[in-house]
Amino acid sequence: MKRLKCIVAYDGSLFAGYQVQPEKRTVQSEIEKVLTQMHKRKITIYASGRTDAQVHAEGQVIHFDTDLNIPLNKWKKALNSMLPDDIVIKYVSEVDSEFHARFNVKAKEYRYYIDRQENRNPFTRYYAYHYPYKLDYMKMKEASHYLIGTHDFTSFCSAKTEVEDKVRTIYNIDLVEEGNQLVLTFKGNGFLYNMVRILVGTLLDVGQGKIDPVDIKAVLESKSRPLAGKTAPAEGLYLWQVFYDN
Amino acid sequence: MKRLKCIVAYDGSLFAGYQVQPEKRTVQSEIEKVLTQMHKRKITIYASGRTDAQVHAEGQVIHFDTDLNIPLNKWKKALNSMLPDDIVIKYVSEVDSEFHARFNVKAKEYRYYIDRQENRNPFTRYYAYHYPYKLDYMKMKEASHYLIGTHDFTSFCSAKTEVEDKVRTIYNIDLVEEGNQLVLTFKGNGFLYNMVRILVGTLLDVGQGKIDPVDIKAVLESKSRPLAGKTAPAEGLYLWQVFYDN
Structure with missing residues (x-):
């Protein structure tokens, strides 16, 4: 199992915000949908914090754990090819299992x-x-x-x-x-x-x-x-x- | 009766193009709708040419004739207050009755x-x-x-x-x-x-x-x-x- 950290940009215009809400289109739910499809089991992501409806991000940070056998340099392309046009993964890196996108923010x-x-x-x-x-x-x-x-x-x-x-x-x-x-x-x-x-x-x-x-x-x-x-x-x-x- | 020339910018993303088409949202129909409302009779506008669906304009030019008693310097604000967010009138001037936005293009x-x-x-x-x-x-x-x-x-x-x-x-x-x-x-x-x-x-x-x-x-x-x-x-x-x- 490894932990991946991603820098994510999104155009907030068509989202009800970052965080999952029932029946709403959110950034978190779009990313989790793609990861869940790739892993064939529910994957939860953790962000540095929420953003509100219509608020944009150039550098949101998320992390998640994966056991998939995808080389690190293939992750960005794999995710971007499945994500909608208004979300893009700008950078993917492997971090140690202690890293937390929210709790470690400086x-x-x-x-x-x-x-x-x-x-x-x-x-x-x-x-x-x-x-x-x-x-x-x-x-x-x-x-x-x-x-x-x-x-x-x-x-x-x-x-x-x-x-x-x-x-x-x-x-x-x-x-x-x-x-x-x-x-x-x-x-x-x-x-x-x-x-x-x-x-x-x-x-x-x-x-x-x-x-x-x-x-x-x-x-x-x-x-x-x-x-x-x-x-x-x-x-x-x-x-x-x-x-x-x- | 006077003839007004307008410089118009629009974000083409949500339009089926410039020209009127039945049942479609077009730039021409949105502007004519506003002018028709102001004049309480059907007003037709003439543009320098069409643009296709999703194509943008920073400087489209249109003209129309009006008998309304609005001072020239109030027209821009009046139109912009009624037009949707993705169309803006950047400049309004009075031209002589020979001017034609399409036929006079150089x-x-x-x-x-x-x-x-x-x-x-x-x-x-x-x-x-x-x-x-x-x-x-x-x-x-x-x-x-x-x-x-x-x-x-x-x-x-x-x-x-x-x-x-x-x-x-x-x-x-x-x-x-x-x-x-x-x-x-x-x-x-x-x-x-x-x-x-x-x-x-x-x-x-x-x-x-x-x-x-x-x-x-x-x-x-x-x-x-x-x-x-x-x-x-x-x-x-x-x-x-x-x-x-x-």
């Missing part, structure tokens, strides 16, 4: 794409948030400095968040212009439910002058979700990379 | 996007042709020199082409690498049915070494469709720009 990077053009862009309607309104990028950068570091992010997660401990560390927040798009990058040791989308919604409010950058400190301290900005829509969000030791 | 530019990455890319599956195989770009450029100019393009159009005169002039063919994509640009005074896609299929055969660049001359002279390459798939093709006098 850090995650998410990116959020914002289309800044005046006109709606029909080609990015599922892949970026169309936000043509004025934004003060300097104020957004200033606000992000108050978010970086170790904080209780209760104000920045959905009321539906189930975990008790809401303290997380954000290592870095970047704002980069790529053509007509503004790309916000968030790297941290972990993110709560809807946290990146609420961070984005809040930074957009700051950029619009609705929240003063320095008030972010008070929003964090309040531990009150309503003081932060709206939850930005799912289509702009990408799970970009998952980091493990070595 | 030149057209098409672009064809080819995804050169080894892995399928789930995000470009509807927007580029995945072709990870070896290509000799120098040979493709050499072949394109034989295609540029005024020729009878019978070998490079679908057998279904209805027009008699198959002589067209190609002004320019460009090959440009943009990141992981190869972009082929074709500018000419007009293109026959499936012509760009057959030119692309033929250039790919040249790049693969299946056709010698110098043999393109013989393919043109033969006036025989089977001697040219396959018709490249629709999803990589964009009607990029339509040129008129002034």
Whole structure:
């Protein structure tokens, strides 16, 4: 028996999210269906974490155990030939049996794409948030400095968040212009439910002058979700990379 | 009564093409539906030409006549607020009553996007042709020199082409690498049915070494469709720009 780790990209547009749900098309169920067919018995995969409906991934990580006699360099092609067009396996490696795609995560990077053009862009309607309104990028950068570091992010997660401990560390927040798009990058040791989308919604409010950058400190301290900005829509969000030791 | 000219972009993925067809979702029928609703009577639009199912446009041009009392600078917003997400009006201008979007075309530019990455890319599956195989770009450029100019393009159009005169002039063919994509640009005074896609299929055969660049001359002279390459798939093709006098 060996354990394989895969880096997976998917277009979230036509999925009800990553995790298996009865009667719904999900990323996990599509991958498990292919593996189950190959193994002729039920195979369960484990991911670094869930992603919501319409959220994309460039670098989701999963692992599973297999006793099939397929050489390592044939796995990617075998899986991709059976998977639907909106999921692709980018990389397959063998890891030791202690590795766990979720429990061993050291850090995650998410990116959020914002289309800044005046006109709606029909080609990015599922892949970026169309936000043509004025934004003060300097104020957004200033606000992000108050978010970086170790904080209780209760104000920045959905009321539906189930975990008790809401303290997380954000290592870095970047704002980069790529053509007509503004790309916000968030790297941290972990993110709560809807946290990146609420961070984005809040930074957009700051950029619009609705929240003063320095008030972010008070929003964090309040531990009150309503003081932060709206939850930005799912289509702009990408799970970009998952980091493990070595 | 005034005549309006619009530059229109659309994502062709979910359309059965530009032109109205009974029971099918087409670009023309979606735009006419909106205009008919606004005018409370049937409005017909005229385009620079058709595009096939799944073919995209960055710069399709249409015109129509209106007696509505809407200021010119309000038209774009009015139309875009009623059109579906996969069609956007990029520009509206008033033209004189002699202007015709189809009959006055001086030149057209098409672009064809080819995804050169080894892995399928789930995000470009509807927007580029995945072709990870070896290509000799120098040979493709050499072949394109034989295609540029005024020729009878019978070998490079679908057998279904209805027009008699198959002589067209190609002004320019460009090959440009943009990141992981190869972009082929074709500018000419007009293109026959499936012509760009057959030119692309033929250039790919040249790049693969299946056709010698110098043999393109013989393919043109033969006036025989089977001697040219396959018709490249629709999803990589964009009607990029339509040129008129002034």
